[in-house]
Amino acid sequence: xxxxxxxxxxxxxxxxxxxxxxxxxxxxxxxxxxxxxxxxxxxxxxxxxxxxxxxxxxxxxxxxxxxxxxxxxxxxxxxxxxxxxxxxxxxxxxxxxxxxxxxxxxxxxxxxxxxxxxxxxxxxxxxxxxxxxxxxxxxxxxxxxxxxxxxxxxxxxxxxxxxxx
Numbered sequence: 355x356x357x358x359x360x361x362x363x364x365x366x367x368x369x370x371x372x373x374x375x376x377x378x379x380x381x382x383x384x385x386x387x388x389x390x391x392x393x394x395x396x397x398x399x400x401x402x403x404x405x406x407x408x409x410x411x412x413x414x415x416x417x418x419x420x421x422x423x424x425x426x427x428x429x430x431x432x433x434x435x436x437x438x439x440x441x442x443x444x445x446x447x448x449x450x451x452x453x454x455x456x457x458x459x460x461x462x463x464x465x466x467x468x469x470x471x472x473x474x475x476x477x478x479x480x481x482x483x484x485x486x487x488x489x490x491x492x493x494x495x496x497x498x499x500x501x502x503x504x505x506x507x508x509x510x511x512x513x514x515x516x517x518x519x
Contacts, residue, residue: 375405382398388480419448432465
């Protein structure tokens with residue numbers, strides 16, 4: 355499938371993937387409606403354990419993570435994902451009714467990439483999602499290029515003054 359064009363620039367043909375993790379169906383529905391115009395695939399998780407399982411199968415680029423969920427809190431989910439080399443690059447936006455300074459500090463200490471308080475403002479959500487997805491894709495591209503350069507260096511063999519003549 356050819357890469358699509360947007361504003362004259364080539365875009366990846368693969369859609370971004372967003373996981374909404376919230377145990378409240380009304381919140382999930384609202385977030386889905388807000389994200390309707392975003393070109394992405396959306397999956398839903400209903401508790402902390404479900405979130406960790408969906409991450410394995412869905413491989414999201416971004417998680418909209420509620421803090422107050424059954425089984426495992428958003429803090430614990432975030433800490434586990436950011437502590438695992440396979441999932442630490444997933445962007446996490448904690449979306450919660452908690453807005454005490456201590457809660458924000460706890461979210462940051464758990465590894466969240468950003469924090470959004472409820473009630474969610476649609477424009478603020480969309481801008482943060484857009485920026486976080488851009489950052490995720492740029493980070494992925496930098497990592498891909500780093501691996502490519504390492505592969506080229508390995509294929510070229512030793513270079514420079516230390517190379518045998």
